[in-house]
Amino acid sequence: MAGDPMIRLENVKKVFPGSSRAAVTDLSLDIGRGECVTLIGPSGCGKTTTLKMINRIIEPTSGRIEIDGRDAMAIPAHELRRSIGYVIQQIGLFPHRTIAQNIGTVPALVGWDQARIDERVAELVEIVGLDAEMMARYPSELSGGQQQRAGVARALAADPPVLLMDEPFGAVDPIVRKRLQHEFHDLQGRLGKTVVFVTHDVDEAILLGDRMAILNIGGIIEQYDIPEKILAEPASDFVERFLGGERGLKRLALLPINEADLEHGPFVDVSTTPAEAHRVMEQHGVDWLGLLDDERLLGWVDGDLVDSKPLRDLDPRPFLVTLDTESTLRSALDAVVTSHARVAVVVDDGIYRGMLDLESIAEGITE
Amino acid sequence: MMVLGQTSQLVDWDWIGRNIDQIADRTWQHLSLTAVSVGIGLVISLALAIVALRWRWSYTPITWVTGLLYTIPSLALFALLVPVVGLNATNAVIALTSYTLLIIIRNLVAGIDSVPDAVLEAADGMGYTRRARFWRMEVPLALPVIIAGLRIATVTTVGLVTVTAVLGLGGYGYFILRGLNTFFWTQILVGVVLSVALATVLDIGFLVMQRALSPWARRAR
Numbered sequence: 001m002a003g004d005p006m007i008r009l010e011n012v013k014k015v016f017p018g019s020s021r022a023a024v025t026d027l028s029l030d031i032g033r034g035e036c037v038t039l040i041g042p043s044g045c046g047k048t049t050t051l052k053m054i055n056r057i058i059e060p061t062s063g064r065i066e067i068d069g070r071d072a073m074a075i076p077a078h079e080l081r082r083s084i085g086y087v088i089q090q091i092g093l094f095p096h097r098t099i100a101q102n103i104g105t106v107p108a109l110v111g112w113d114q115a116r117i118d119e120r121v122a123e124l125v126e127i128v129g130l131d132a133e134m135m136a137r138y139p140s141e142l143s144g145g146q147q148q149r150a151g152v153a154r155a156l157a158a159d160p161p162v163l164l165m166d167e168p169f170g171a172v173d174p175i176v177r178k179r180l181q182h183e184f185h186d187l188q189g190r191l192g193k194t195v196v197f198v199t200h201d202v203d204e205a206i207l208l209g210d211r212m213a214i215l216n217i218g219g220i221i222e223q224y225d226i227p228e229k230i231l232a233e234p235a236s237d238f239v240e241r242f243l244g245g246e247r248g249l250k251r252l253a254l255l256p257i258n259e260a261d262l263e264h265g266p267f268v269d270v271s272t273t274p275a276e277a278h279r280v281m282e283q284h285g286v287d288w289l290g291l292l293d294d295e296r297l298l299g300w301v302d303g304d305l306v307d308s309k310p311l312r313d314l315d316p317r318p319f320l321v322t323l324d325t326e327s328t329l330r331s332a333l334d335a336v337v338t339s340h341a342r343v344a345v346v347v348d349d350g351i352y353r354g355m356l357d358l359e360s361i362a363e364g365i366t367e
Numbered sequence: 368m369m370v371l372g373q374t375s376q377l378v379d380w381d382w383i384g385r386n387i388d389q390i391a392d393r394t395w396q397h398l399s400l401t402a403v404s405v406g407i408g409l410v411i412s413l414a415l416a417i418v419a420l421r422w423r424w425s426y427t428p429i430t431w432v433t434g435l436l437y438t439i440p441s442l443a444l445f446a447l448l449v450p451v452v453g454l455n456a457t458n459a460v461i462a463l464t465s466y467t468l469l470i471i472i473r474n475l476v477a478g479i480d481s482v483p484d485a486v487l488e489a490a491d492g493m494g495y496t497r498r499a500r501f502w503r504m505e506v507p508l509a510l511p512v513i514i515a516g517l518r519i520a521t522v523t524t525v526g527l528v529t530v531t532a533v534l535g536l537g538g539y540g541y542f543i544l545r546g547l548n549t550f551f552w553t554q555i556l557v558g559v560v561l562s563v564a565l566a567t568v569l570d571i572g573f574l575v576m577q578r579a580l581s582p583w584a585r586r587a588r
Contacts, residue, residue, distance in 0.1 A: 086492030091489070092487075150488075
């Protein structure tokens with residue numbers, strides 16, 4: 001049954017009382033097991049409404065919602081919700097309960113004994129990167145970023161298979177947001193939850209989404225695909241406009257460095273003769289030389305210095321930015337434009353692996 | 368002062384010494400009238416507040432009726448109740464209770480309303496039932512405001528109990544009424560000072576209780 005979706009929306013419709021237009025007109029969406037799907041679109045596109053129909057905070061007007069093959073409407077709402085983690089932008093920690101009590105909310109509701117709850121809470125505090133001393137505090141005594149960590153921990157407490165997140169990092173400052181996004185990305189990689197993540201931040205949607213659904217007004221799905229595909233081939237003008245500028249850069253951010261694209265470049269071992277060094281520089285059309293000592297990257301020297309003394313005795317200058325094999329083409333591009341030599345150098349544990357220049361990056365994106 | 372047969376000093380300590388038992392009795396009467404009235408007021412208010420929270424449209428008529436009760440002068444209300452229940456403690460309790468309703472209901476509803484929407488949504492999202500959410504989230508979070516209402520109602524009632532002296536009750540009010548009739552200052556002062564002291568003690572008691580029951584609100588400042 002591994003191929004079955006974890007969450008399936010079928011012809012879901014929502015008309016709010018007193019409204020003539022449907023907030024969500026006719027939405028069908030499958031979300032796979034362990035997949036993180038980001039919902040994104042302009043305000044009024046029904047992304048939050050869609051999310052909240054999954055745990056029935058908002059009851060759909062018609063249509064069918066299945067979670068793990070079960071009809072969500074057939075289960076009492078409070079029971080359904082205990083098996084779905086829920087994180088909202090305003091966090092909604094319970095002010096009269098300590099952080100430990102907040103995190104232990106669902107385990108307590110489903111009747112775990114206190115020892116098991118304590119153990120789980122301690123584990124979660126660690127997982128989301130809070131200090132253990134925070135556990136005895138009240139929510140008002142934490143910073144916004146810490147509160148949202150606690151909010152995520154609370155949602156994960158009873159180890160629900162599904163996690164719903166409604167702009168969870170929208171209210172924290174940009175620096176903390178970036179960090180939380182990356183931490184959540186790592187966390188999701190380890191935990192493999194099925195996540196539905198609403199955001200209005202395109203970069204966040206691209207970073208976190210295994211797939212992203214771009215919604216138009218009324219809950220119309222304009223495109224539902226992996227971010228690479230959406231960036232490369234926007235399905236409509238709407239999608240293209242919504243993704244905004246720098247689509248190429250956003251794609252580069254998703255593409256890892258391909259080791260096959262690496263060139264050796266004008267890098268030579270320190271034992272090389274000056275004549276050979278000149279030949280290498282000429283061949284690459286550059287006036288600098290990268291120096292290696294038994295595959296280890298030492299740095300680079302100006303071409304004029306090559307004749308002054310043996311390469312081994314020169315004082316090479318370090319590359320300010322080096323990449324590792326996990327880096328993306330976007331950081332490679334950044335390294336190219338900021339480096340003296342206009343190249344991005346890839347180093348793995350000190351060992352020189354190769355370099356990229358503007359041309360090879362451009363090739364990477366067209367592959 | 369210039370009154371016949373009475374001592375001219377302001378406070379007659381001998382009189383206080385001789386009447387200590389009666390002062391104790393009146394203290395008990397004052398306290399019990401206050402406690403019973405505020406207690407019944409709280410129960411009725413809770414019921415009405417739950418109605419008002421459930422059916423929002425009913426809040427306006429509820430505050431309108433309890434507001435009207437609140438405006439009736441106490442002396443008049445005691446008098447109006449005499450033909451119905453007679454000249455007794457029931458009369459006093461009905462009247463005193465009716466004055467507490469507006470204050471307590473308002474604070475109950477305001478307290479529950481003050482609970483942030485995000486907290487309610489999170490509670491729903493965690494899987495609280497409506498009832499569990501009310502008693503475990505809304506009520507505890509509203510407690511500081513609810514207790515503030517009980518404080519005001521209690522202090523007001525302590526003052527009004529003195530007026531029930533006209534019904535032959537009055538707690539410390541008995542001393543004030545008697546003292547006025549006989550121009551005996553000691554009696555008047557005993558009644559006034561003790562009733563102010565009682566109000567103050569109860570006021571502080573509620574404040575201490577409020578702090579003890581909502582440590583989270585104190586640390587938040």
